[in-house]
Amino acid sequence: MAETGFSDDKILRYSRQLLVPGFDLDSQQALTHARVLVVGAGGLGCPAALYLAGAGVGSLTLMDPDQVEVHNLHRQIAFRQADLGRPKARALAEQLSDLNPEVQCSVREESADEDVLDALLPETELVLDCTDNFAARRAINHACVRADTPFVSGAAIRREGQLAAFDRRQSDSACYACLYGDSEGGDERCAESGILGPVVGHVASFQALLALYLLIGQPVAQTLHRFDGTALAWRSAGFSRDPACPVCADGVEAAQE
Ligand SMILES: [Zn+2]
Numbered sequence: 001m002a003e004t005g006f007s008d009d010k011i012l013r014y015s016r017q018l019l020v021p022g023f024d025l026d027s028q029q030a031l032t033h034a035r036v037l038v039v040g041a042g043g044l045g046c047p048a049a050l051y052l053a054g055a056g057v058g059s060l061t062l063m064d065p066d067q068v069e070v071h072n073l074h075r076q077i078a079f080r081q082a083d084l085g086r087p088k089a090r091a092l093a094e095q096l097s098d099l100n101p102e103v104q105c106s107v108r109e110e111s112a113d114e115d116v117l118d119a120l121l122p123e124t125e126l127v128l129d130c131t132d133n134f135a136a137r138r139a140i141n142h143a144c145v146r147a148d149t150p151f152v153s154g155a156a157i158r159r160e161g162q163l164a165a166f167d168r169r170q171s172d173s174a175c176y177a178c179l180y181g182d183s184e185g186g187d188e189r190c191a192e193s194g195i196l197g198p199v200v201g202h203v204a205s206f207q208a209l210l211a212l213y214l215l216i217g218q219p220v221a222q223t224l225h226r227f228d229g230t231a232l233a234w235r236s237a238g239f240s241r242d243p244a245c246p247v248c249a250d251g252v253e254a255a256q257e
Pocket residue numbers: 174175176177178179242245246247248249
């Protein structure tokens with residue numbers, strides 16, 4: 001295996017995913033060199049980042065301004081009782097490093113605004129939108145459109161979830177605003193509406209899977225996936241670029257506020 005530069009230990013660590021048809025040493029190499037930004041270290045960010053670290057994504061930046069609170073623990077599975085009061089991004093980074101010492105973790109204890117994202121995206125191959133509010137999603141969408149950086153957006157509330165990948169590197173690909181518009185909507189927060197832990201974990205797992213596919217160059221359809229946690233059923237529907245989109249239409253330069 002000398003031609004890959006992979007040690008026997010590394011081959012062993014990733015052996016079970018290397019056995020999967022369509023995932024080979026080149027795929028593993030792509031993950032090793034990948035730099036991923038995870039925005040939000042909560043119910044989505046914890047499981048998604050754990051899976052990406054376990055899979056061998058070489059560099060993970062974790063962004064979250066909050067501290068761990070006791071009502072997070074039922075779903076934010078990287079955290080333990082002893083983490084209460086600690087910054088989420090830092091506590092998650094420690095878990096990822098414990099899981100896989102080969103992963104380089106960096107921590108940003110701040111909210112995602114467009115200035116911060118504009119500075120980070122040139123060094124970022126993929127963004128995971130694991131946030132819980134429209135303002136952050138909007139900032140991620142604007143910045144990713146400007147930088148042509150793909151992102152995978154997930155959301156979950158009560159027993160429902162949804163996710164989609166937005167990859168502006170593909171011709172005719174839509175952005176988040178093509179699908180949802182670019183105006184502030186009424187955020188539904190887990191604090192008011194509730195969330196079951198396995199529901200948000202399920203969405204996060206799919207986010208991580210889409211992220212792995214994008215990182216190894218496997219095509220990802222432009223599809224909105226919706227999860228009904230009562231019926232345990234996924235529904236999927238394609239969506240298209242909006243030629244009049246206020247963010248990504250021709251001639252619009254992903255206007256920054
Ligand atoms: Zn758009």
